[in-house]
Amino acid sequence: xxATQEPTPATAQPPRSLLDFQGWSRGQLESILETAKMMxxxxxxxxxxxxxLTGFTVATVFxxxxxxxxxxxxxxxxxxxxxxxxxxxxxxxxxKGETYKDTLLTLDAMGLDAYVIRxxxxxxxxxxxxxxxxxxxxxxxxxxxxxxxxxxxAFTLLEKLGTLEGKKVAIVGDIQHSRVARSNAELLPMLGxxxxxxxxxxxxxxxxxxxxxxxxxRQALSEADAVMALRLQNERMDKGLLxxxxxxxxxxxxxxxxxxxxxxxxxxxxxxxxNRDVELEGSLADxxxxxxxxxxxxxxxxxxxxxxxxxxxKKS
Amino acid sequence: xxxxxxxxNVKLVDSWGEHGTAEVLVxxxxxxxxxxxxxxxxxxxxxYVLSPGFCDPHAHLREPGQEVKEDLTSGLTAAARGGYTxxxxxxxxxxxxxxxxxxxxxxxxxxxIAQARLHPSAALTQGQEGKxxxxxxxxxxxxxxxxxxxxxxxxxxxxxxLGMQYAASWGLTVSVxxxxxxxxxGGVMNEGEVSFRLGLPGNTGYAESARIARDLEIVRYVxxxxxxxxxxxxxxxxxxHLSTARALHLIRGAKADGLPVTTEVGPHHLTLTDxxxxxxxxxxxxxxxxxxxxxxxALINGLLDGTIDCIGSDHAPHTQDEKELDMLRAPFxxxxxxxxxxxxxxxxxLKRGFPLTTLLERFTDxxxxxxxxxxxxxxxxxxxxxxxxxPQQERPVNPQTFASKAxxxxxxxxxxxxxxxxxxxxxxVVFDNLRQLA
Numbered sequence: 001x002x003a004t005q006e007p008t009p010a011t012a013q014p015p016r017s018l019l020d021f022q023g024w025s026r027g028q029l030e031s032i033l034e035t036a037k038m039m040x041x042x043x044x045x046x047x048x049x050x051x052x053l054t055g056f057t058v059a060t061v062f063x064x065x066x067x068x069x070x071x072x073x074x075x076x077x078x079x080x081x082x083x084x085x086x087x088x089x090x091x092x093x094x095x096k097g098e099t100y101k102d103t104l105l106t107l108d109a110m111g112l113d114a115y116v117i118r119x120x121x122x123x124x125x126x127x128x129x130x131x132x133x134x135x136x137x138x139x140x141x142x143x144x145x146x147x148x149x150x151x152x153x154a155f156t157l158l159e160k161l162g163t164l165e166g167k168k169v170a171i172v173g174d175i176q177h178s179r180v181a182r183s184n185a186e187l188l189p190m191l192g193x194x195x196x197x198x199x200x201x202x203x204x205x206x207x208x209x210x211x212x213x214x215x216x217x218r219q220a221l222s223e224a225d226a227v228m229a230l231r232l233q234n235e236r237m238d239k240g241l242l243x244x245x246x247x248x249x250x251x252x253x254x255x256x257x258x259x260x261x262x263x264x265x266x267x268x269x270x271x272x273x274x275n276r277d278v279e280l281e282g283s284l285a286d287x288x289x290x291x292x293x294x295x296x297x298x299x300x301x302x303x304x305x306x307x308x309x310x311x312x313x314k315k316s
Numbered sequence: 317x318x319x320x321x322x323x324x325n326v327k328l329v330d331s332w333g334e335h336g337t338a339e340v341l342v343x344x345x346x347x348x349x350x351x352x353x354x355x356x357x358x359x360x361x362x363x364y365v366l367s368p369g370f371c372d373p374h375a376h377l378r379e380p381g382q383e384v385k386e387d388l389t390s391g392l393t394a395a396a397r398g399g400y401t402x403x404x405x406x407x408x409x410x411x412x413x414x415x416x417x418x419x420x421x422x423x424x425x426x427x428x429i430a431q432a433r434l435h436p437s438a439a440l441t442q443g444q445e446g447k448x449x450x451x452x453x454x455x456x457x458x459x460x461x462x463x464x465x466x467x468x469x470x471x472x473x474x475x476x477x478l479g480m481q482y483a484a485s486w487g488l489t490v491s492v493x494x495x496x497x498x499x500x501x502g503g504v505m506n507e508g509e510v511s512f513r514l515g516l517p518g519n520t521g522y523a524e525s526a527r528i529a530r531d532l533e534i535v536r537y538v539x540x541x542x543x544x545x546x547x548x549x550x551x552x553x554x555x556x557h558l559s560t561a562r563a564l565h566l567i568r569g570a571k572a573d574g575l576p577v578t579t580e581v582g583p584h585h586l587t588l589t590d591x592x593x594x595x596x597x598x599x600x601x602x603x604x605x606x607x608x609x610x611x612x613x614a615l616i617n618g619l620l621d622g623t624i625d626c627i628g629s630d631h632a633p634h635t636q637d638e639k640e641l642d643m644l645r646a647p648f649x650x651x652x653x654x655x656x657x658x659x660x661x662x663x664x665x666l667k668r669g670f671p672l673t674t675l676l677e678r679f680t681d682x683x684x685x686x687x688x689x690x691x692x693x694x695x696x697x698x699x700x701x702x703x704x705x706x707p708q709q710e711r712p713v714n715p716q717t718f719a720s721k722a723x724x725x726x727x728x729x730x731x732x733x734x735x736x737x738x739x740x741x742x743x744x745v746v747f748d749n750l751r752q753l754a
Contacts, residue, residue, distance in 0.1 A: 121642035127642065144516070182515050208513070
């Protein structure tokens, strides 16, 4: 999608769920980002609560452990006065062998309005929408998608850069197994940015939508307007995809020096949780170039906006 | 002359050609006459086609141990409804079929069920563990028609070579699920642009072609060893469910070199591609995975030029609950035995002009040749294992009507022609949909 694309007609209905960005237009996504700005204002008030979702019940269903994403969604829902049902797999029947489908149907029998789902397998959120027929927000499905993370990344970049039109965003790390990379590679070009995905050859897919792929970190960072480092899972070494951690650090760690290849003041993002001194040189995480804390703060506003759009409709 | 059934005004088509209209009298398990006679039951089959019964070298009937997915009764009934008179069952059951006793028991039970005829294949190695060979002689005597560790891959080249050599001496062909486990790396769909985009673990087509390249060299080696041994098997290796253009290319070359290998392709690899996985529906999860349009086009050419000997359904039923797990956890497999012929008759013959007699050859003589069975001819005195099918009537695929326990299908709602309406095994009607249609 490009900047010259026709604006979406006001009558076009956004999809019922946020599974990924398929079916969403640039206009609809920009409208969510606009709403997020208003939510940011709400969050700056002494009383951080609005009645927008009074009477709605939102379930956060986390089949895979995640603290920050779940808390961010739950707080977002509560700040809009929704009731929240929090379900985590480790304390549930899933560990006793109940299927995702049965678990979701059981929860649904309690009368819920929307689901935030985190799961280890790509596609479960799509299946859930079919089974439940209710709005689903994908909070991460396997390697596939994590659309609210991409939205909060875009929001944070827009806040810093003003626009994404023509901007080069370098994403560095384990691209192949990253839902964050995949969702950003889908969203950022819709907003006008160019994405370059960089990592060790064994952690790069053969292609990634419109993103440019490279194993050359210097080429990726060169003239970049923003740099995003991804979390590296230790599992990659265990499976033989990487020889060692020092090898990764030597080739792909974002250091102060390497950041010099990017444009001056190019901001640094990380979706967290961070392995300090692996993906980033430790001191960089706390430097003024790091937007990591902004990302977390903005995450809440963006998730409020997404919930609002899916449950109540267009921003008034 | 008095027979049991007289099939009147029926068009005869087999792999040799279209033979015009005949009055087929069936009795004592044979075709008694092609020019009429008295019978207890007389059918007007105007507009229908009579062909030799289909033969499938590859179906998972799940018995023993996995009867929740399929059992001999449901599987052989489904096969008969699909126009099949002969079915090879795969031995990756629980426990695996690796003893003569179990082969005999399956054959006996199938005789009582009296639907399509069962020809069990048995494990190549004990417990399908890829280490110690099974008793090929005893298995052959009990009625096993092939040896295979299908469900698993033969990672040890030495074991495969020994197995091929030993099985051949007792007249058995080894059949392989040819995928390199290391290259496959836990992939759940074809590795390519679609899997990269969907974020699903990919299984590269080179996992298949690399393994086949190895296996063809093993065949070359074993052939050199058994040539002086008066081995009974004509074919040393049957390569199952071809899915890639590369693998086809390798087999074409091997056949040109005179290597004794055969191969098969499933209807899903001829008509479906990996783009269907965009739905993220495990219904389309199958091993080897659905590939690209270029692959299916190549396979159709291979089916046409005879590089591919036959259609193998790879009917692989699972429960609905299992297929509603997620893409990582749902089992591999598509249940298809009731739609193989209508799918390929419609998609290849009617839509693309693929020669009808060639497609029939791949469903009948081609498959029987792979198994060392006699071909069935539409002539007086021939065995009356036949299928009557309707080339005109169009009907959408409705899995709820399947006899198979797996009541779902990637072809659901596809409008197909060519549906079998009656199947006879040795003159006995085992499937009869004619009355309802009349």
